[in-house]
Amino acid sequence: MDKILVFDYGSQYNELIVRRVRDLGVYSFIVSYDYDLDKLNKDEIKGIILSGGPSCVNDLDSPKLNPKIFEFNVPILGICYGMQLLAKYFGGEVKSNTFKEFGNTKIILNNDCSLFFGINNEVSVFMSHSDSVINLPNGFNILASSLDNKIEAFSNESSNIYGVQFHIEVNDTPTGKNIFSNFLFRICKVFKNWSMKNFIEEKIKEIKEFTKNEKVILGISGGVDSTVAALLIYKAIGNNLYPLFINHGLLRLNEEKDCLDRFKNKFNIKVHYVDKSKLFLDALKRVTNPEKKRKIIGKLFVDVFKEEAIKLNDVTILAQGTLYTDIVESGKGGNSKVIKSHHNVGGLPKELGFKLLEPLKDLYKDEVRELGKLLGLDKSFINRQPFPGPGLAIRIIGNITKKKIEILRKADFILNEEIKKANLDDKIWQYFAALTNLKSVGVMGDNRTYFYAIAIRAVSSIDGMTAKAYPIPYEVIEKISSRIVNEVPYVNRVLYDITSKPPSTIEFE
Numbered sequence: 001m002d003k004i005l006v007f008d009y010g011s012q013y014n015e016l017i018v019r020r021v022r023d024l025g026v027y028s029f030i031v032s033y034d035y036d037l038d039k040l041n042k043d044e045i046k047g048i049i050l051s052g053g054p055s056c057v058n059d060l061d062s063p064k065l066n067p068k069i070f071e072f073n074v075p076i077l078g079i080c081y082g083m084q085l086l087a088k089y090f091g092g093e094v095k096s097n098t099f100k101e102f103g104n105t106k107i108i109l110n111n112d113c114s115l116f117f118g119i120n121n122e123v124s125v126f127m128s129h130s131d132s133v134i135n136l137p138n139g140f141n142i143l144a145s146s147l148d149n150k151i152e153a154f155s156n157e158s159s160n161i162y163g164v165q166f167h168i169e170v171n172d173t174p175t176g177k178n179i180f181s182n183f184l185f186r187i188c189k190v191f192k193n194w195s196m197k198n199f200i201e202e203k204i205k206e207i208k209e210f211t212k213n214e215k216v217i218l219g220i221s222g223g224v225d226s227t228v229a230a231l232l233i234y235k236a237i238g239n240n241l242y243p244l245f246i247n248h249g250l251l252r253l254n255e256e257k258d259c260l261d262r263f264k265n266k267f268n269i270k271v272h273y274v275d276k277s278k279l280f281l282d283a284l285k286r287v288t289n290p291e292k293k294r295k296i297i298g299k300l301f302v303d304v305f306k307e308e309a310i311k312l313n314d315v316t317i318l319a320q321g322t323l324y325t326d327i328v329e330s331g332k333g334g335n336s337k338v339i340k341s342h343h344n345v346g347g348l349p350k351e352l353g354f355k356l357l358e359p360l361k362d363l364y365k366d367e368v369r370e371l372g373k374l375l376g377l378d379k380s381f382i383n384r385q386p387f388p389g390p391g392l393a394i395r396i397i398g399n400i401t402k403k404k405i406e407i408l409r410k411a412d413f414i415l416n417e418e419i420k421k422a423n424l425d426d427k428i429w430q431y432f433a434a435l436t437n438l439k440s441v442g443v444m445g446d447n448r449t450y451f452y453a454i455a456i457r458a459v460s461s462i463d464g465m466t467a468k469a470y471p472i473p474y475e476v477i478e479k480i481s482s483r484i485v486n487e488v489p490y491v492n493r494v495l496y497d498i499t500s501k502p503p504s505t506i507e508f509e
């Protein structure tokens with residue numbers, strides 16, 4: 001398959017570069033700027049994009065360009081910092097400015113070149129930079145300038161090297177899609193062969209080759225990711241797949257029953273069920289640190305898997321529904337920092353003892369939903385709430401007790417009922433209740449109470465990487481609040497979280 005390699009220099013828009021390329025039907029992935037290139041299959045890489053980033057190319061300790069990228073002998077496009085890196089590398093001059101140019105600007109471009117083919121010669125683009133290229137390297141030409149004659153894009157067409165100072169990956173550059181398309185199809189001359197249908201065929205082949213006749217164990221949580229992973233692997237290896245549902249005692253109300261019924265009645269796939277809630281809750285007793293909670297849950301998951309795998313005989317492979325975003329957020333993808341150890345990545349101990357199969361690890365959440373549809377899942381299930389592997393453990397701030405789990409289950413159930421009643425469930429990307437560790441004074445009847453505050457979280461998002469608070473209509477949120485304080489014991493206050501991600505995250509821990 002033709003692939004476009006994106007080097008991560010730290011810009012907050014990097015994931016969007018990958019998305020734009022994939023949306024045009026070409027597979028793309030991101031690696032850190034200092035990634036070991038010998039690990040890549042060079043024949044598949046048909047183009048390279050250098051991302052933007054917050055550094056200054058003139059600083060001694062700034063992230064550098066790896067000259068080995070030229071050995072790929074494929075077209076290269078630098079965006080913002082990426083353009084400045086190329087300019088400096090080939091002997092041009094980059095000037096560091098103290099002020100930042102941020103927002104939309106008009107530029108004049110030369111549409112007599114492959115990169116800007118078919119685009120008007122005066123367009124509005126989105127800028128976010130301090131430094132500028134002020135002198136071109138030898139052999140390079142200006143492709144676009146600002147109204148005050150600053151260099152905004154350049155090329156060395158004979159070497160297939162291009163640079164743009166503006167961000168073509170954001171929606172605020174309306175011609176960005178056309179520029180990507182020109183780069184992919186006119187310059188890199190790639191084939192459009194990234195589609196979910198192709199993905200299914202390729203993955204099934206890959207899974208068969210990887211597993212040979214060995215048996216695979218897969219944790220099922222009832223959520224979309226593990227269900228889609230199960231259907232895909234089942235399609236490849238049938239009954240050599242052992243889906244295993246571990247009840248860790250941190251599930252939503254009725255979760256285990258719903259999940260087991262669905263697999264049995266809808267997909268006719270047998271799921272093995274074990275109740276390990278005591279084991280997990282004992283290990284989590286008095287643990288308050290969010291990362292510790294995640295690591296404990298991750299480790300116990302693997303321990304239980306091993307235990308069950310031995311019972312099931314001959315299982316040698318552990319499959320997981322890990323997504324691309326899980327890998328990036330756990331600091332394993334590009335240049336991003338560790339935000340949270342998602343239980344299925346950072347939580348896994350090194351000495352796994354299994355071979356690991358992660359068939360969804362190249363996909364974003366919305367791509368998994370599309371895949372689920374093609375595998376026969378219905379819309380209501382596909383649009384189901386994402387539920388994290390560590391479950392309610394990361395929605396209860398501080399230490400976890402059975403009483404707190406009960407409180408949260410009831411509150412979350414009410415929230416779900418009311419959101420569905422208001423026909424909002426397919427409008428909100430993710431919504432849930434969390435139990436804050438905050439107790440405050442209230443009054444019920446004539447008595448003083450000193451009970452917990454429940455937080456309501458509802459967000460819009462495309463892939464979970466960024467999110468905005470969803471504005472639940474006031475009358476709905478008021479009803480939710482009133483039902484929770486009236487129906488759930490030990491709760492006397494409901495708070496509505498309206499922060500976006502960043503700076504918050506979606507989950508509370």
Ligand code: XMP
Nearest residue numbers: 341342343386387388389390464505506507
């Ligand atoms: P955050 O809190 O990282 O959440 O902004 C982004 C998305 O990821 C889900 N999430 C997880 N899913 N294991 C999972 O399977 C985890 O450890 C985990 N942590 C967060 C979260 O529900 C949201 O959809």
